[in-house]
Amino acid sequence: MVDLNIMRQTLMPEQVLEPGSAEYEKAVFIGNLNYRFTTPAAVIRAKSTNDVVSTVVDFARVNGIRLTVKNGGHSYMGYCLNRGGIVLDLSLMNTCHIDYDKMLIHMDSGLVWKDVYYKYLKDKRNIVIGGQCPTVGVSGFTLGVGLSPFSRKNYGLRCDNLLEMTIVTWDGQVVTVSREDKDAEKQELFWALAGGGGGNFGVTVGLKSRMHKLRDQEGKVACGQLKWRLPQDKDERLQHYQVALIGGMTVIYNGGLKKAQEVLEPLLEFKPFKNDSKVYHHHASFIFAEGAITPEVTAKISNLVEEATRVVGITDNNEVNDPKCHILWDHIGAETEQIASDETPFPWRKGHYVSTLKVQWADETKQNDMEFVCKCKAELLPYAIDKKAAYINYIDATVADWQEAYYVHEPLESEEDQALPPNGNTTDPNNDDPPPVKVDKWWKECTPLVTPGDLESLKTNQEVFERDVVLREHVMKSMFQ
Template sequence: MYSEGIKATRKALTDLHQALPAGSILFPHSKAYEESVFIGNSLYRWNSPAAVVQAVNEADVQETVKFAAQQNIQLSVRSGAHGFGGFCLNQGGIVLDIRSLNQVEVRPDGKEISIGGGALWGDVYRTLHANSNKRLAITGAHGATVGVGGFLLGGGVSTFSRSYGMGADNILELTIVTADGSLVTLNKESLEKDTTEEGQRKRDLFWALQGGGGGNFGVVTHFQVKLYEFEDLEGTVVTGELTWYLDENDQESQFQSMMTKWNETSWPSQLSGDVLWVNEQGKRSAKLGIFYNGNMQKCNEAIRPLLEFSPTSTLKEEVLMQYNEYSDEPFTTSSRVFSHNTSAVLAEGQMTPDLTKYLTGWAKEVTNSGGEPFVFCNHLGYATKEKNGQKIDNNATPFPWREAEFICLLRASWSHTKQSDKMFDLVAQGKTELNKYALHGKAAYVNYLDKSLENWREAYFGDNYPKLQQVKSAWDPDNVFRFAMGIERSGKDLNMPIDPNPAKNATIPESFDLSKKALTDEVFAYISKARKQVVPDLGALQKKDRTVCVGC
């Protein structure tokens, strides 16, 4: 059965501090703590871990994992904090903040890049940009503030995926702190040659880490990832957007016609087109986010049929694509944004006129209900389906939907708690409609995690889930790395709770209204004070002088 474990105590955390080789511990009521536990989605932001361990090196990670296991204390791992379920936080346990493990280095031959487990994609892109060879490409995330670890461990869909595969396909080596605190290095090439029983055990773990989702099997402290050279000899790519402003003239019908052409046409592997519905400066808009692995001339030749539908174009030729701005939301520590999302994985040809029309209408209804819509459909195919001319099996990695052409994210955001019920209902309606077009009527993507999804095991992992359970049982038999939608051990943990409405789990007076799905303003105000109920204010325990730094 699922158990969060005991709550961390002042004495236990002081003992942990003494064991850390270099890291610091932050407690509630300090500015550093608040910044470390901040996540942009106010739906899950109220969680109050007893402490945050800021790891400086792998030894800090090892000591924290061993301590949490021995004490049966809930442990969550934080890097980019872009996880849609808010599982980088917990209530009364420990958050392991690994953002200082962010070193990035390109190997001298330019074929591989070494990335710390706590790095953000912005760290990686800046390193590639500063490298003397400006032609290097990587299958990374759209947003600079997205964590490398969460992205790769969940599979990783990139603008380069049609050219070079999913992010997880390009992991060459990784180092992980496992549930017993061991530091284990897994090298793909070496493991393929290892015929021992231990070699098979490690191969299974490496497989599970190529899309089984972050936080399930250990803490990855280092990645070695394959690099590519741009297809254009000058190292140029084309990025930008084709935009249709849906309330102007015949723009909505033009967009609809373009999408029919987009759905029915076979596009080259160098071209990736992510479809996006969003409000832009108060205007309803639909976009095709273009990325072309080549120069402008070849890009224009490829997309010429789309330009006939009167879009506003911002396409430009660049030496290096770093990231797309529309996927980095500017959340601050004072954010009052709530958001809820769902996803579906679609096969080729399923971005039909009916679905396009529905998504356009759904975005409009969210807007008319006082919310902000965000519909984003990643473009897959070619290298995500085939390798060296051979079809990639659905069990090659935990991501089971290799025939996919699109992964669609549907999200509603809102500012006032009284809107919560309506927004949850709209997302649920959107999910019902998306499933009509989804592979097997259920396929979804774990990196777009939906906490209201009851069949998440089969939706995210299909027939691969039992093997993930076997790996979990082998490498984390005591379920040290646990959360409500985490991989379960074989034959155990089968009734773990799924809760898209976390407010009712907070220590809140019974007089407060906690109706289903809703967070009232009164509750929100109370949560800001609730951290005092977890542990006393100790400020921070910093390794530099082993003293308590109040208010650090």
């Protein structure tokens, strides 16, 4: 049991959230039903670096309490949550300053990208390399490499644009490190933060990075989707599902529409036909080199997508909570290759495609859906770089040899000495060097007592959070009976 009296005496009442309130449910909400009812003892909403240091990090360390950090809440496997500990919610640390003369942006770590794009970035002729999804958190995205639609041809990865970061270390020190540091330990810590994953070295409280001018003088960017119906040569076993297989491409062109249409003309010749969560889902990532997407690989992917139709139960319905399977390809290379593989923790600089497999289902009895994800990984991983390359922003606890898949590099002693606690009370679940989670164990641990059938349709987010209060109470009672 966590004694929160010190927290209550130090912070405002609205900063200390406990189970039983809609505000708590809003703070811990994530879309993946496998993890939504993971229950921390409290959520602390920090408003300042001092809150992080004196009332959260120090309190958690002294009392040996598990501490995880939540920015945007987009960790697919719920790594921002924990059982019985404290979640440090950074969402109230959300100020931003832009220096247009020096083309620099200073951001608090609790911002999400929509705030940066729509609230603070007034001059739309400029661009900050950030997340394509507007609700992704700024700090988590940066710490996990940060792939942008503008990374390949123009401006590099998010971590490549990072100039400075301020963190609170495990022992409550506020440390600022930069790309220009001369001190060897600070150099190594900056290296580790620029793509080394969230929560490994402390709590990020602020960061500074470059901005860029868009190509078009008026700041125009052409964006749209091209979709094609793929060859419908499914076998008879799949015909009764009446599913149309679709391929698509999101085009984001750094320039005006006329020039974009000229560039896209070869693709347009293929005649594209189109110019609240209640699901379980699992993501797997692969990084492929140039030339790796051979006819053999595309045939495997086509077969897997067809099999997903049967296993997951996909139909032509495309509502947000319907079963789905998609494979997303993000294009990197070019500008991202200009940095050596050991200059940042992201080693896969020769990669040209970051591929993400997502399987989504709503039937709690279907363990075979997760087994299908494992089959996909087994069939596609041999074609990834070194047969292991993966993207840490899509962190997956079922990855074997995750250190090799995400990092490759040997750990630096000074990084560990500077940032990590000697007692292992770290903020990152992967710091304990766990063995890969077996699928059956993962399913038993992460399939909650709440099922999609318990989640009736509600009109407002507030109604959802109030309903989750009741469901969480039911879950907790069931666990301790």
